[in-house]
Amino acid sequence: MEESAKRLDRPSFWKWAIPLVLGFVVLAILRRAAVRAAYSVGGTDTVVIVVTAMALARLVLIVLLAMALARRFRDIGWRAWIGPTILLVTMLVPPFLVPSVIYAIAIYTEATGMGDIREWTSMVGWISDCVSLVLLIVAGSMPGRPASIEVAHVFE
Numbered sequence: 001m002e003e004s005a006k007r008l009d010r011p012s013f014w015k016w017a018i019p020l021v022l023g024f025v026v027l028a029i030l031r032r033a034a035v036r037a038a039y040s041v042g043g044t045d046t047v048v049i050v051v052t053a054m055a056l057a058r059l060v061l062i063v064l065l066a067m068a069l070a071r072r073f074r075d076i077g078w079r080a081w082i083g084p085t086i087l088l089v090t091m092l093v094p095p096f097l098v099p100s101v102i103y104a105i106a107i108y109t110e111a112t113g114m115g116d117i118r119e120w121t122s123m124v125g126w127i128s129d130c131v132s133l134v135l136l137i138v139a140g141s142m143p144g145r146p147a148s149i150e151v152a153h154v155f156e
Contacts (some may be wrong), residue, residue, distance in 0.1 A: 006080075008071035013140050016068040021136070023061045027054055062091050069136070086135055090128040098124045119139040 008016070017040035031054055038050040077107040 006071055007075035007144070009069060009075055009144050010140060013068060013072045013075075017065065017136055017140060020061050020065045020068070021133075024058070027058055027061070030054075050120075061089065069139055072139045076139065076142045077145045083135060083139055087132055090131045090135075094124045094128045
């Protein structure tokens with residue numbers, strides 16, 4: 001019974017994954033409008049609070065999605081740590097590491113023929129989101145292992 005609570009079959013995985021991904025989409029849509037509204041209402045302090053709240057909401061969605069992915073990987077029969085690790089790396093590292101690296105490159109090179117930094121961070125975000133989406137699709141499309149059923153030996 002303990003093993004089945006740590007596994008997530010295909011239909012249950014999609015019941016978790018689809019609302020969580022839609023939550024990411026809603027947060028992405030609302031972010032720009034919320035920052036503009038917060039800046040017009042209360043200035044920089046309000047913008048910091050709104051951005052922090054949205055970052056925390058995104059972090060909660062990432063953790064819930066990683067948990068669902070770990071349970072799905074366990075049901076498939078793969079190592080349960082692989083899926084969440086890939087998801088966490090692709091969802092958490094680019095927002096922090098990539099802007100810093102691109103900014104450092106832009107500072108130390110005189111001719112920055114690479115364009116605007118925001119374009120590069122947007123491109124890296126698209127790539128990491130696509131990797132995460134492919135990971136979710138693969139996990140949701142693989143058949144799971146059958147549950148172990150104990151056979152009663154009645155006629156022995």
